[in-house]
Amino acid sequence: MTAEAPRRISVRSLLVAAVVAFGAIAAAVLIGPVGLDPGRVLLEVLDRLPLVEVESGLSPREAAIVWELRVPRAVLGALVGSTLAMAGAAYQGVFRNPLADPYLLGVAAGAGLGATLAIVTVGSGSLLVPGAAFAGALAAVAATYALGAAGGGRRTGTTLILAGVAVAAFLTAAQTFVQQRNADTIREVYAWILGRLGTTGWADVALVAPYAVISIVVILLHRRLLDVLAVGEDEARTLGVRPERVRAVVVIAATLGTAGAVAAGGLIGFVGIVVPHAVRLIAGSSYRVILPLTVFGGAAFLTIADVIARTAVSPSEIPIGVVTAFVGGPFFVVVLRSSRRDQS
Amino acid sequence: MKRLISFVLALGLLVAACGEHDSGPTTSTAPDSGAFPVTVRGTEIPALPERIVSLSATHTEVLYEIGAGPEIIATDVFSDYPAAATETEKVDAFNLSVESVAAMDPDLVILSYDPGEAMSGFAALNIPAILFAPPGPASLGDVYDEWQELGEATGHTTEALALVSQESEDIDGVVAEVPQTIRSFTYFVELDSTLFTVGPGTLLHSVFGMLGLTNVAGEDAGAYPQLSAEFLLDADPDFIFLADTVCCGQTAETVASRPGWSELSAVQNGAVIELDDSVASRWGPRISDLILRISKEVYGVG
Numbered sequence: 061m062t063a064e065a066p067r068r069i070s071v072r073s074l075l076v077a078a079v080v081a082f083g084a085i086a087a088a089v090l091i092g093p094v095g096l097d098p099g100r101v102l103l104e105v106l107d108r109l110p111l112v113e114v115e116s117g118l119s120p121r122e123a124a125i126v127w128e129l130r131v132p133r134a135v136l137g138a139l140v141g142s143t144l145a146m147a148g149a150a151y152q153g154v155f156r157n158p159l160a161d162p163y164l165l166g167v168a169a170g171a172g173l174g175a176t177l178a179i180v181t182v183g184s185g186s187l188l189v190p191g192a193a194f195a196g197a198l199a200a201v202a203a204t205y206a207l208g209a210a211g212g213g214r215r216t217g218t219t220l221i222l223a224g225v226a227v228a229a230f231l232t233a234a235q236t237f238v239q240q241r242n243a244d245t246i247r248e249v250y251a252w253i254l255g256r257l258g259t260t261g262w263a264d265v266a267l268v269a270p271y272a273v274i275s276i277v278v279i280l281l282h283r284r285l286l287d288v289l290a291v292g293e294d295e296a297r298t299l300g301v302r303p304e305r306v307r308a309v310v311v312i313a314a315t316l317g318t319a320g321a322v323a324a325g326g327l328i329g330f331v332g333i334v335v336p337h338a339v340r341l342i343a344g345s346s347y348r349v350i351l352p353l354t355v356f357g358g359a360a361f362l363t364i365a366d367v368i369a370r371t372a373v374s375p376s377e378i379p380i381g382v383v384t385a386f387v388g389g390p391f392f393v394v395v396l397r398s399s400r401r402d403q404s
Numbered sequence: 405m406k407r408l409i410s411f412v413l414a415l416g417l418l419v420a421a422c423g424e425h426d427s428g429p430t431t432s433t434a435p436d437s438g439a440f441p442v443t444v445r446g447t448e449i450p451a452l453p454e455r456i457v458s459l460s461a462t463h464t465e466v467l468y469e470i471g472a473g474p475e476i477i478a479t480d481v482f483s484d485y486p487a488a489a490t491e492t493e494k495v496d497a498f499n500l501s502v503e504s505v506a507a508m509d510p511d512l513v514i515l516s517y518d519p520g521e522a523m524s525g526f527a528a529l530n531i532p533a534i535l536f537a538p539p540g541p542a543s544l545g546d547v548y549d550e551w552q553e554l555g556e557a558t559g560h561t562t563e564a565l566a567l568v569s570q571e572s573e574d575i576d577g578v579v580a581e582v583p584q585t586i587r588s589f590t591y592f593v594e595l596d597s598t599l600f601t602v603g604p605g606t607l608l609h610s611v612f613g614m615l616g617l618t619n620v621a622g623e624d625a626g627a628y629p630q631l632s633a634e635f636l637l638d639a640d641p642d643f644i645f646l647a648d649t650v651c652c653g654q655t656a657e658t659v660a661s662r663p664g665w666s667e668l669s670a671v672q673n674g675a676v677i678e679l680d681d682s683v684a685s686r687w688g689p690r691i692s693d694l695i696l697r698i699s700k701e702v703y704g705v706g
Contacts, residue, residue, distance in 0.1 A: 094638040124664035125637050132663070183653075240499055261663030376629040 069349045077356035081138065084360040088134035088367050093374035094125060101126050132261045136268065137366045137380075138359035140257070140325040141335075143272040145358025146351065147314035147321075148332020149339075150279045153286035153347050154307050154314075155220050158395060161332035162318040165220070166227030168329075170200025171322035173235045180242040190267060190323035196231070197319040201311055203227045257325055257366050257380055264324045271320020276355060278313035282306060286347040328362070328381045330388020335361050337395050435472070435559030444557045449532045452559045453512035457505055459497035460516030463536065464489050465688030466554050467514070470563040478508055485682070485690075506531060512557060516540070539627050540687065543610045547687045548572065567689060574692040578699050579614050588618045589702060592631070592641040592670075593684075594659075596648045599631045607687055615699055617643070637664050643702060644670040645677050647684040654678075677701045 089105065090098045096118065104116035104126045118126065144162060151160040151167075162168045174196025178189045207223035257264075285306045288296045293303045321328070335357045336350060343349045362380070365387070369380040437452035457478045458464040464483035467476060473488055480497035483489040495505060497517060502525035505513060513526055513533040526533035534557060541547045548568045555564025591612060593602050602608040603625035612619060620639040621629050648654045656676040665671050679697070683690050 093632050093635045121637055121640060121664075121667040124667045125634050128663035129634050129637065263663075370632055370634070374632065374635065376625065377632045 068346075069343075069352055073343060073349075074352060074356075077353045077360075081356035081359040081363075084363040084367075085134045085138055088137065088363045089126065089130045091367050091371060092125070092130055093371055094122075096122055096125065101130075105131065128261050132265050133257050133366065134363055136265050136324060137257050137363040139265065139268050139272045140321040140328065141331055141358040141360070141362025141365075142355045143268075143275055143317040143321045143358070144328065144331040145335035145354045145361065146276055146279055147318045149336035149347070149350055149354045150282075150286070150310050150314040151332070152336060153290065154310050156290065157218070157221055158337070159221060159333070159392075160224075161330075162314070162322075163228065163329055163332070165224035166200040166204050166231060167197045167224075167315055167318050168322055168327055169228040169231035169235070170203075171197040171319045172327055173231045173238070174199075174319070175323050176235050176238050180238060187267070190271060190320050193323040194271075194316060194319035197315045197322070198312070200227055200231055201315050205311075257369075268320045268324035271316055271323075275313045275317025275320070279310060279317075280351055280355075282310050282313075283347045283351045286310065286351075290345070290347065326379075326381065328384055330384045330392065331358060331362055333395060334384070334388050334391045337391070435475070436561065437559055439556070439559065439561065442556050444553050445534050445536075447532050447534050449512060449557055451511070453510075453532070453557070455508070455510045456512045456514065456558065457495065457508060457510040458483060458514045459495060459500065459505075460514055460536065461485070461682065462540075462686040462688045463514045463516060463550075463554060465686060465690065466551055466564075466567075467558065469689040470551070470555055470558070470560040470567055472554075472558040472560050475558065477510065478505070482682075485688075502526060502529070514554070514557075539605065541607050542605050543607065544572070544575065544614075544691075547607065547691065550687070571689065571692045575614075575695050578692070578696050581703075582616050582699065583703055585616065588616055589642040590618045590620050590639065591643040591645060591702075592620050592636060592639070593645045594648055594654065595628070595685075597652050597654055599633060599636060600628055601631055603627050603629045608684065611691075611695055612698070615695070615702065617698075617702065633662075633664065637668065640669050642670060643675045643677060644668070645679050645684070645698070647679050647681050649678045650681040675701075 090101055100116045100118050103114050104118050104123055106112050107114045107116055108127055116123065148161040151162065151165055152158055171193040174192040175189050178192035182188055204220060204224045204227045207226060208220035285301055288299055288301050289303055289306060296303050336354050339350050339353045339357050343353055365383045366380050369378045369383045372378055435452055440452050441448055441450045454475050455477045456467065456472060456475045458467055458476060459480040461480065461482040464479045465485050467473065468486050468488060476492055478493040478495050479489050481494050498519060500519050500522050502522055506529050510531060513531060515522060515533060515535045517538060518535055523533055523535055536550055541550060551568055552564050555561040593608055595601055601621050603621045604623055605627045609619055620641045621631060646654050646659065655678060659665055659676060660671045670676055683694050
C-alpha cells in the first residue's frame with residue numbers, strides 16, 4: 061500500500077466531488093419518465109425551501125411527482141449510495157483487502173436474512189426492518205470474524221474473505237428457505253432482493269438517514285487511523301493505535317450503515333466495490349482522501365444508476381440492483397485482475 | 405438475469421395463486437368413460453382418471469365445477485376454492501416433489517407451472533400429466549379451450565361444454581350492456597404495491613378491453629410490466645383496481661396515503677376498486693362474476 065498521491069485531501073477535489081454529486085441529484089430530480097419542464101421543476105423545488113415563495117406553474121399532480129416522488133427518491137439514492145460505498149471502503153481498509161465489500165463479507169446477506177424475517181412477520185414498511193437487518197448483519201460479520209480466526213489462526217485478509225463467502229452462502233440459503241416457507245409474502249421479498257429505491261417517498265428517507273449519518277460520521281472520524289492500519293498492525297501498535305479496537309468500531313459503523321441501506325433499498329450490489337476503487341484510481345490510496353470523496357462518489361453513482369433504472373425502459377422500471385450489477389460485474393473483474401498483478 | 409426471469413415468472417404465477425375464498429356449491433355427475441383413451445395437450449390418458457392431483461388453483465376450481473371433484477385426491481396449497489379443495493391432501497406446486505406426488509398413485513396430474521423436470525419426471529413414471537404452461541390464457545377463447553380440455557381429460561366433456569356456454573352467455577350479456585362513452589375510461593390494475601400490473605397478452609388486459617377500458621400501461625408493454633410511480637401519477641387513470649387486497653393488505657385507504665396519490669383523480673373520486681386477488685388472477689368459473697363486478701363499478705350496469 062503505497063501512496064504517491066497526497067495524503068491530505070485538497071479543498072478543490074472535495075468541491076469537484078460535491079459538484080458531481082449534487083449534479084447527479086439535480087439530474088435525478090429533472091429527469092424522469094414524465095417530461096416536465098426543467099425550469100418549472102427547479103422553481104417547484106425552490107418553492108419548497110423555507111422562506112422561498114415562487115410560483116412554479118406545475119399542476120398539483122406534477123408538483124406531487126417532483127416533491128413526493130423524485131426529490132425523496134434522489135435523496136434516498138444519494139444516502140444509500142454514500143453509505144454502501146463508504147462501508148465498502150471501510151471494510152477494504154480494515155481487512156486490507158481490495159475485494160472486501162458488504163457483499164463478500166456476508167454482511168449484506170445477514171442484513172437480507174434479518175430483513176426477510178422482519179418482512180414475513182411484520183411487513184415491509186415496519187420500523188423493525190432496519191433493526192432486524194442490523195442484527196442479522198452484525199451476526200454475519202461476527203460469524204465471518206470468528207470463522208476467519210478459526211481458519212487461519214490470525215485474521216488475515218484472505219481467510220476473512222473466504223469466511224465471508226461461506227457465511228454469505230449459508231445466510232443466503234437460510235433466506236431462500238424462509239422465503240419459500242412464506243410464499244404469501246414472496247413477491248414483497250423478491251422485489252426487495254433485486255434492490256429498489258422506495259415508492260414510499262420521504263418515509264424511507266427518514267428510515268435510513270440516522271443509520272447513514274452515524275455510519276458515515278464514525279468512519280470519517282477514523283480515516284487517519286485506517287491509514288495507520290494500512291501500514292501494518294505492528295507499526296500501528298508502535299504508534300499507539302490499538303488495531304483491534306479501530307477495526308471493531310469501524311466494522312460496526314460500516315455494518316450499521318449497510319443494514320440501514322439494505323433495509324431501505326434492498327440488496328443493491330457492487331456499490332462498495334466500484335466507487336472506492338474508482339476514487340482510488342483518481343485520487344490515490346490514502347483513506348484520508350478516499351473516504352470523503354467516496355461519500356460523494358457513492359451518492360453520484362447510485363443516483364445516476366437510479367435515473368437509468370427509472371428511464372431506460374419507461375414506463376416500466378428496472379430494479380436498480382440490475383443496473384449496478386451491469387456496471388459492477390465487469391468492474392469487479394478489472395479490480396480482481398489488477399489486484400492479482402500487484403501481488404505477483 | 406436468470407433471477408430476474410424467474411422472478412417475473414414466479415410473479416405471474418403467484419398472481420394466479422394468492423388469496424382465500426368462500427366456498428361455492430359443487431355438482432357432480434357420473435363421468436363418461438367411453439371416450440377414453442384421449443390425448444390432451446400431447447398427453448395420452450389411457451382410461452377414465454379416478455385419482456386426480458391438481459397443482460393449479462384455477463384448474464382446481466374448474467375441475468370441481470365440471471363435476472370432477474370426487475376424483476380429486478390432492479391439490480396444491482393455493483387451491484382454496486371451492487371449500488372441498490381445502491380438505492384434500494396438499495402439495496407445494498412451486499417446490500414440487502415428483503416423487504411425493506407419484507407416491508399418491510395418481511392417474512392424472514394437472515400443472516400450471518413446471519418448476520423444472522416435473523413433466524419429464526411424470527412421463528418417465530408413466531403418470532399422465534397435463535401442463536397449462538405460463539403465462540396462461542390471453543383471451544376468453546383460450547380460457548374456454550382450457551376448460552374443454554379439462555373436460556375431455558376427466559370424462560366431463562358435457563359439463564365443460566355447458567360451463568363454457570353458460571359463462572360465455574353471461575359474459576356476452578355484460579359486454580352487450582356496456583354503454584357508449586364519449587371517451588374510453590382508463591384503468592390501472594395493481595398486482596402488488598411495487599406497481600406490477602398487467603399488460604397486453606394477459607387475460608385481464610383482454611377482459612378490460614372487452615369492457616371498453618384502456619390500460620394505462622399501454623399496448624406496447626410486456627405481459628406483467630412494473631410501472632413507475634411517476635408514470636402512474638402522470639397517466640392519472642380514471643379507475644384503479646387493486647388485486648393485492650388479500651396478499652398485501654392494500655385498500656383504497658392505504659393507497660390514498662402513498663406519496664402523491666392524493667392527487668390522483670381515481671383517489672379523489674372514490675374510483676379505487678378493491679378486487680379479490682384470487683378471483684382477479686384466476687380464470688375459473690368465477691370469471692363472469694369478476695367481469696360483472698368491473699362493469700358495475702365502472703358503468704353502474706351489467
